[in-house]
Amino acid sequence: MTTIKRSDTIDLRSDTVTLPTEEMLEAIRNAELGDDVYREDPTVNRLEEMAAKKMGKEAALLVPSGTMANLVSLMSNTKRGDCVILEAESHIYWYEVGGISAIAGLLPWPIRGHMGALDPRDVEAAIRPKNIHFPDTTLVCIENTHNRAGGTVITPRQIEALSKVTREHGLKLYMDGARIFNAAVALKVDVREFTRHVDNLMFCLSKGLSCPIGSLVVGDSEFIERARRIRKILGGGMRQAGIIAAPGIIALEKMIDRLEEDHMNARILAEGIAKIDGLYVDLKRVQTNIVLVDVSGLGVDANTFIAELKKHGLLASYHSRTIVRMVTHYGIVREHIEKALTKIEEVAKYLRSQADS
Helix, strand or coil: CCECCCCCCEECCCHHHCCCEHHHHHHHHHCCCCCCCCCCCHHHHHHHHHHHHHHCCCEEEEECCHHHHHHHHHHHHCCCCCEEEEECCCHHHHCCCCHHHHCCCCEEEEECCECCECCHHHHHHHCCCCCCCCCCEEEEEEECCECCCCCECCCHHHHHHHHHHHHHCCCEEEEECCCHHHHHHHHCCCCHHHHCCCCEEEEECCCCCCCCCCEEEEECHHHHHHHHHHHHHCCCCCCCCHHHHHHHHHHHHHCCCCHHHHHHHHHHHHHHHHCCCCCECCHHHCCCCEEEEECHHHCCCHHHHHHHHHHCCEECEEEECCEEEEECCCCCCHHHHHHHHHHHHHHHHHHHHHHHC
C-alpha cells in the first residue's frame, strides 16, 4: 500500500494531513458516477450502505466534512432554540466556529467531563425542567475519541450509562465519532459496541482512514432523510460525489485495522518525550494516536516550542498556552518517530540552555 510522496518534514500536526493511497487514487479514477442529489451515484450509494451496516444503523449520508456532519446532525436532532448538553472541551464547542448557535440556533450547555467523558449524574442535573423560562433540552452530544482530552476513549459502558439518562428524559444521544474507529481498535472491539448506545453519529474518512475528503452521518432512516434535506440547505448537496465515496470504500475495507500502528507509534513517541527534561506527558491519556506535551518545564509557551520544532523540520500543533499536540497517522512510520524524538530532544536542550543563560 503506497501513497503520494511527501517532503522530508515530519508532520505531526494532525491525522488530517494524511494522503490517499495509490489504490484510493485509482478508485477515484475508475469510480462509477451519477448525480448524488438525485441519489443516482452508485459509488456513493454503496459507501452509504457500507457505513450504515458497519455502524449497525439503518442509513447513512455522505457529507464533505466533519464540521458539516456535526452541524447537519445537530439540526436534524433538534429545533431552533433548543438546549444541547455537551462536554466543555468538545470539538463542536471549540472548533466549529460557533455554528451550533450561528446556524443551528441552539444553546450549547457545556459540562466539564473527566478525560472527555461526561458523568451521567452531571448530565441529568443539567437537564432543564419544563418551564416557560427555559429552552427545551433535547440532545446530549459526546465525542469519541475525545480530541482535546488527548485522544481518549469513551467506553461502551460509559456511553450506555449516558444513554439510560437520555432515554429516561426523552433526549437524543448523538456521537461525534470523528475518530470512532481509533476507539474501537484501541479497545479491540467491534465499532457497533459503541454505536448501539447512541441514536445517531458521524465519523470521518479524512483523518486516520486517509481519504482526501468526506464524513458520514449515520442513524435511522427518518433521521437521515432530515439530514439529507439539511445538507442541501447548507450547500452540501453534491453531484458526481463518487469521486469522494470511492476512496471511502477502500478506507472501510482496508484502513481500519492499520490504525493500531498509529497507536503504537504514539505510545513510543509519548514514552520517549516523557524522558526528556522539561517536558511532561500524561501517559494515561495516550490511548490512541494523540500525544499532548506540556512544555511549561522549559519556561516557554507552546508557540515558541512549535516554532523551534519547525526549524528542525518537525510540525506540531497548538493545544493551549503551554501544551503542544502531536498526532500519529498513515504516512508516519517508526523511523519518523525516532527522528522526531531526536529533534524534540535537541529543541528541548536548546531551550533549556536559553533559559539558563
